[in-house]
Amino acid sequence: MKLTTALLGKTFQFKSLKEVMAKANEEKSGDQLAGIAAEDAKERMAAKLVLADLKLADIRDNPLLPPETDEVSRVIEETVNEKIYGEIRRWTVAELREYLLQQTTGNDEICRISRGLTSEMVAAVAKLMSNLDLVQAASKMEVTSHCNITIGQRGVLAGRAQPNHPTDSIQGMKASLFEALSYGIGDAVLGINPVIDSAESVKQLLNATKEVMDQWRIPTQNCVLAHIKTQMKAIRQGAPADMVFQSLAGTADGNKGFGIDIALLDEADELIRREGTGTGPNLWYFETGQGSELSAEAHHGIDQVTLESRCYGLARKYKPFIVNTVVGFIGPEYLYDSKQVIRAGLEDHFMGKLQQLPMGVDVCYTNHMKADQNDMDNLAVLLAAAGVNYIIGVPMADDCMLNYQSTSYHDIATLRETMRLRPAPDFERWLEEMGIMANGRLTPAAGDPTLFM
Amino acid sequence: MERTISLERLVDGVLTELEKRIAAAASPGGDEAGGMPLAPVDLFGPAASRVPDPKWEEGVNELIAATPARIGVWRAGTRPLTREMLKFRCDHAAAVDSIYGQVSPAILEQYGLFTVETRYENTENYLKRPDMGRIVTDEGVEKIRSACRMNAQVQIVVSDGLSASAVDANLRDVYPALLDSLKAYGLSAGTPFFVRGGRVAVMDHIGDILQPEVFVLLIGERPGLVSSKSMSAYMCYRPRKGTVESDRTVISNIHQGGTPPLEAGAHIGTVVKKMLEQRTSGVNLDL
Numbered sequence: 179m180k181l182t183t184a185l186l187g188k189t190f191q192f193k194s195l196k197e198v199m200a201k202a203n204e205e206k207s208g209d210q211l212a213g214i215a216a217e218d219a220k221e222r223m224a225a226k227l228v229l230a231d232l233k234l235a236d237i238r239d240n241p242l243l244p245p246e247t248d249e250v251s252r253v254i255e256e257t258v259n260e261k262i263y264g265e266i267r268r269w270t271v272a273e274l275r276e277y278l279l280q281q282t283t284g285n286d287e288i289c290r291i292s293r294g295l296t297s298e299m300v301a302a303v304a305k306l307m308s309n310l311d312l313v314q315a316a317s318k319m320e321v322t323s324h325c326n327i328t329i330g331q332r333g334v335l336a337g338r339a340q341p342n343h344p345t346d347s348i349q350g351m352k353a354s355l356f357e358a359l360s361y362g363i364g365d366a367v368l369g370i371n372p373v374i375d376s377a378e379s380v381k382q383l384l385n386a387t388k389e390v391m392d393q394w395r396i397p398t399q400n401c402v403l404a405h406i407k408t409q410m411k412a413i414r415q416g417a418p419a420d421m422v423f424q425s426l427a428g429t430a431d432g433n434k435g436f437g438i439d440i441a442l443l444d445e446a447d448e449l450i451r452r453e454g455t456g457t458g459p460n461l462w463y464f465e466t467g468q469g470s471e472l473s474a475e476a477h478h479g480i481d482q483v484t485l486e487s488r489c490y491g492l493a494r495k496y497k498p499f500i501v502n503t504v505v506g507f508i509g510p511e512y513l514y515d516s517k518q519v520i521r522a523g524l525e526d527h528f529m530g531k532l533q534q535l536p537m538g539v540d541v542c543y544t545n546h547m548k549a550d551q552n553d554m555d556n557l558a559v560l561l562a563a564a565g566v567n568y569i570i571g572v573p574m575a576d577d578c579m580l581n582y583q584s585t586s587y588h589d590i591a592t593l594r595e596t597m598r599l600r601p602a603p604d605f606e607r608w609l610e611e612m613g614i615m616a617n618g619r620l621t622p623a624a625g626d627p628t629l630f631m
Numbered sequence: 632m633e634r635t636i637s638l639e640r641l642v643d644g645v646l647t648e649l650e651k652r653i654a655a656a657a658s659p660g661g662d663e664a665g666g667m668p669l670a671p672v673d674l675f676g677p678a679a680s681r682v683p684d685p686k687w688e689e690g691v692n693e694l695i696a697a698t699p700a701r702i703g704v705w706r707a708g709t710r711p712l713t714r715e716m717l718k719f720r721c722d723h724a725a726a727v728d729s730i731y732g733q734v735s736p737a738i739l740e741q742y743g744l745f746t747v748e749t750r751y752e753n754t755e756n757y758l759k760r761p762d763m764g765r766i767v768t769d770e771g772v773e774k775i776r777s778a779c780r781m782n783a784q785v786q787i788v789v790s791d792g793l794s795a796s797a798v799d800a801n802l803r804d805v806y807p808a809l810l811d812s813l814k815a816y817g818l819s820a821g822t823p824f825f826v827r828g829g830r831v832a833v834m835d836h837i838g839d840i841l842q843p844e845v846f847v848l849l850i851g852e853r854p855g856l857v858s859s860k861s862m863s864a865y866m867c868y869r870p871r872k873g874t875v876e877s878d879r880t881v882i883s884n885i886h887q888g889g890t891p892p893l894e895a896g897a898h899i900g901t902v903v904k905k906m907l908e909q910r911t912s913g914v915n916l917d918l
Binding site for chain 2 (some may be wrong): 207211330341342343344347348351352353356357360435446493509510511514529545546547548550551573574575576581583586588591592594595620623624625626627628629631
């Protein structure tokens, strides 16, 4: 493994693959906080040059976190198809990038080689790609999934209705939900972040969303994003959950910080298959986001792009219905400004899709980040062009419970109209029956939440 | 028994003060005696339906009343109406300005708070390097050593944190109410001061220097769109280097419209008293 390069009259010698991977990243405040980022622009380029010439086998043979000590590494290793890996192991990372971008490489070809890739190889190639590379390569990949309905088809942009309320008021939640539905939002999931992480609260919210779905015969799925243990308790008490949710980290220690491990995820998987209300086969909802391992001091000196990719390697094991990175939620010490958030959003979407995940993105920011709603407009358009499966719908983009800004019901409706995208087919048929949508456009009745009263 | 009587007096005091303020707020002239102009009426007023021809007219208002979320806002094509869009941007502007703002020197002077800085250097670095906001500069350490009483029973420190306007908006209520409350319990406070560019764990560094029994840090919270002026009180029994987050007790969301600042001040005193009695804080404290 060659870790040396000469650039602009200077020789750069890196000590390890871990160092090359970190320094090859585009600038991120989180890598700087961890003390592993490139010193300057030249060193960043030197790392990219070294990485470009590494072989995929170099990456696999030099694990950043050995499978013997980390169960996430074990899951990633176990999913590799050895025959396909054998065909591409001598490729350099540069060659992998070019293969993905070839006009003769389509969805089927990418789908096949993806089975021979590890999460670290996926992260490595993302580091060599420009923003437009990430958009184009991702746009080739179609990953569909089915819980109660199918989403992810080419030309479909779904939306999560996120009708959160600061005290979990059922009436308040329903008010925001009715508004969402009236704008044609809610095909990805009716998904609520509860304030109170108790089985009782989860049960009430699941019951309430299920009642709305039943009353108006809405073809979608519900989920309450409490801790997995709380959801399991609620399901065992008879709560109607179509899916289970959990936040993931890219290391076993990071997951410990979330209060989970693979044994627990396996147990939840079995439970939702036995006692969930969803049709399946895809019955999971995962959220991730660059920086969560560092914030839990569980990063092992690995950069945040690679760790994020490892989250996807873990998520893949459970064949989820939806996965989204909550890209700008974590704060400026990990992603400082809009440039870093936009980059991370495109990286995460690409890396997830390349691991065959039905990727959505929570295009978002907090108020102490150097970003505003215009930046979210930009990232949402880029992701729509990249073929993102869904984005988040919050009333006027302002989540009054989580205190951050995301994308709005209006934004999803606008992206559909301007980018010629449609809701999920089953959901669109329902919107037509309700008189909210006709010929792929909102009708004059749309935007009236009292349609559901 | 004595304490009970003092507490009742304290509550009475708080209620009287509240009544005075409510009366002052109701009078159109405002509280001129204190030289504090009242906040102007919100330009946008309370949330109201913008849906032009709803299926059920009263229903829209019922929904709007059920949540602080921005609903019933209607649309221009698929985009928000101009006024709703500008209202959102105004709220964001207030939030951003509170991060990049400075605490008013007058308020620090009023309560005799001298200023020390952390190693944050500037706001950009403060946001990127939370670790630097946890350490007071060498100069600041000297200042603290020379100005402050060691081993205080209760050490109060104020910091801008992520919202300078939280200090401006709430300190005049929280701080005197807290001092009254401590007095009522017969507790003594050390020398208070202000930390510019502080993070919550700066209390560990200061705790090492001054060795107080209980630490109270009044600090500006990360601003939201609902309020950019929200303050938190972080309290800890004997904070020192290595203190973990679960050892801290917090009262958050202190602002008009959240936890009322006067009540918060009185409540902090009660929590401090329990920490001293139980010699612990955070998850181990029985409140």
